[in-house]
Amino acid sequence: MSVVHRLTLGDVLSEHRRGRPLGTAVVDGPVRLTYPELDERVDRLAGALAGDGVRAGERVLWLGQNSFRVLELLLACGRLGAVFCPANWRQSADELAHVLDDLAPAVVVWDESEAVEKARGAHETRGQVSLDARWVKSGDEYESYVSAAQPAPVTATEVDAEAPVLALYTAAFDGRPNAALLSHSALIAHSMALLHIRQMEDGFTFLACGPLFHVGTMMFTLATFQIGGKLVFTPAYEPVEVCRLIEAERCTQAFLFGPMIDGLVEANKDRAYDLSSLRFVAHSPEWDEMITVDDSPWCASTMGGYGQTEVGGMLTFLGLGMGGAGFAGRSSPLVHVRLLDADGEEVPAGEVGEICARGQSVFSGYWNRPELNAARAAGGWHHTGDLGRREPDGTLTFIGPRLRMIKSANENIYPAEVERALKSHPAVADAAVIGVPDDRFGQSPKAIVVLAEGAEATAEQIVEHVRGEIASYKKPRDVEFAGSIPKKGYIPDYDALDEQYGGGAYPGS
């Protein structure tokens, strides 16, 4: 045993047990646990999971809404070197059935819900094996499961900090979702960066009112745990209950964004709740009066920076590029960020490239996806699938998803960059760019443009505008006007566009 030691999540808990014997670790409805109480439950839960065959590398799945059990299952899996996955309970039965197939968990802890019932049905119909998993229902059955168990043996604490401990399924624009695996080291490194930029100090209390299957809620949950703060769980966002909890637990922060904030302002319009403990980004005059407006660098924007699940949450922070030209700020202190071209070479400042990352908070790959992992880790850089540009002051601008590349002569053209330039024309409401066959260049970009209501512009005017924004070879050779752009989520549905407007055959993708 060496004095130089990389901490695991279990190590952090064992430290809090000593350092915060009276500190509240979790609050969830009637449940309140101090750090020593949480530690004892986690030990017992690890013993129960071990009894069901969960050992290093095995998976445990949570199918349910937010609960303090998500945290204790994560920590118990951490003690065993196993991987914990909180599944998206909002998914369809089919999608959940796919997660069951893909992850093949040894233990499933589940909440009663229609989707879970349907998922079990869909799964049984397919005759898959993972229903052989031990299914434990959250609530009394789970409590008996924990209390009947012997604590895990002490040797279970010798876990490799580089081993994956958390699996989060990422949004899939195309095909199946993939489970990003994050190690103890990666999660702790990310927490350190977040603690710093968000000024999460001693006594921090976080209200997990966003979904814990999403990295945005999970990353704040983990940073609060790292600093020994108090975690308040609520099953899902419900405005009055969120207001009540902020007042009752004196929450410092919560997972909230625009429409959720509007809901709180409405729910608290008679000022029944004291929300002044909440340090949060300014939003509206009513909101700003209810809370304490946060001036930490994190709150320099509503997004905080650029990130994705595969980097543990945030890769860059706007707060590290205050006053800079790029609104994604600068890289988190424990990572490298490079903008690479299709050949893996770094592009110069001012040019668009794929945002690539290496470092301590980067993920360990996707569960069960060897080919995808090899592709996304090409050259030792994690390829985020997103495009960015480094500004002359070194700050970063997020351009859009890479998705596909148009190869015109020998030049690479990313639709997102051209779309950004198109949308900066005042008459353009929306735009998408596809690649169409071109006799001379092999392929050339074609724009589908939706004009703003009442606005007018010719194709020539729009192309001229784009030429002033980006390199000339990237300008559309053809512009077609349309009433709307078909979408998949927030992203243009490129397959539909190709079919409708004659695109296809992308040699660079």
Add this chain to the structure above:
Amino acid sequence: MSVVHRLTLGDVLSEHRRGRPLGTAVVDGPVRLTYPELDERVDRLAGALAGDGVRAGERVLWLGQNSFRVLELLLACGRLGAVFCPANWRQSADELAHVLDDLAPAVVVWDESEAVEKARGAHETRGQVSLDARWVKSGDEYESYVSAAQPAPVTATEVDAEAPVLALYTAAFDGRPNAALLSHSALIAHSMALLHIRQMEDGFTFLACGPLFHVGTMMFTLATFQIGGKLVFTPAYEPVEVCRLIEAERCTQAFLFGPMIDGLVEANKDRAYDLSSLRFVAHSPEWDEMITVDDSPWCASTMGGYGQTEVGGMLTFLGLGMGGAGFAGRSSPLVHVRLLDADGEEVPAGEVGEICARGQSVFSGYWNRPELNAARAAGGWHHTGDLGRREPDGTLTFIGPRLRMIKSANENIYPAEVERALKSHPAVADAAVIGVPDDRFGQSPKAIVVLAEGAEATAEQIVEHVRGEIASYKKPRDVEFAGSIPKKGYIPDYDALDEQYGGGAYPGS
């Protein structure tokens, strides 16, 4: 090459080169370097050092006052996997000669000073080999050395982040000083904790006006580097120059403590300098008016917590134990702290034990001291040599140096703990405790007490007081009054006390 990657100091610099192309990295007299300029100098310097045989594991020594060259030598050694040591230029010629012997550096960069000249003389007299090192004089000779070199080859950047890169000689109460080796990973982990607790944000500017051979100045220098801030170097503390630099460079922080602050207040008594950029701990009404009083958790005390060179600086932070009973606060987020007895077992809360540490910012051992390293890393815990106690709320109290242990019957008694109890008696101005032979118990504690001027107390009263403070078996069996306690630095000179008062034969030490 894996996407999961632990950063080296060189990696951090290469990131700043991209992210802060216009940012000032260092200011030192007429020298101003941006991050790209610093990166280029470091590359060239690494090439020069490599040309003089500096490769992985080799040492480079700095003998001189503060300079930006300390940072660039550290970074250049980091590029090569080598170890950089800034020596204490205040040491005597004999001590410096010892450092030369001990470290056997391949390259020495030196400043003209009496001590360095004498050290070379003392060294030559002994006929030691390390004068065969390449000696480069700081100033023009150094500049030629750098500018004549080819940049180090790119392959040199593949350095193990766990390799030591910095050696700092620690104060030796007993015998020779020892060089604590700190790895890239340890320094970066420590910086992350310091950035957080000290709220060192984007745009941070640090004035290194304390000695860079001391971890107190070095740790802030490194954290400022980690966040891409501006480092201002001045050869040594000179009050008017420090005031001038704070105003001219808008310094956010400087290495200052009590008497140094008094010097600035005096130097700026006519308010000639605007020191308002400085965010610092409150000190006196005059000072507080000149600066911006810092309310970050770091400034909850003048010390910030408990630390030592061997843990990279700070092991605990008072700011993580706000309002707690223990004056040393709680452990830094990336370390474990345990209070262990002489057998390596954890002592319960309320009992005094040796402060021991494991974690990411702990050192890699001392240079060239295998036996001492084995002893101090017993059981996988770094033994700090200091005593502490965990309070019921989990916070830590620093008691004093361990130094030696009295074994009375089977009980272990640390002099520092008994001295603390003695000094809490209002009539006691100073006290020291030694172990004297005891027919019944083998050894028993004896107190040497200095009464406060004009105060009176009997031996019985003092012993009774101690009995109320700590376990009865720890109370002195004998009290002797004296006019003063002989000291070595701040610490009682126990050897002299043993000789004078009949102590000795410590079975537990």
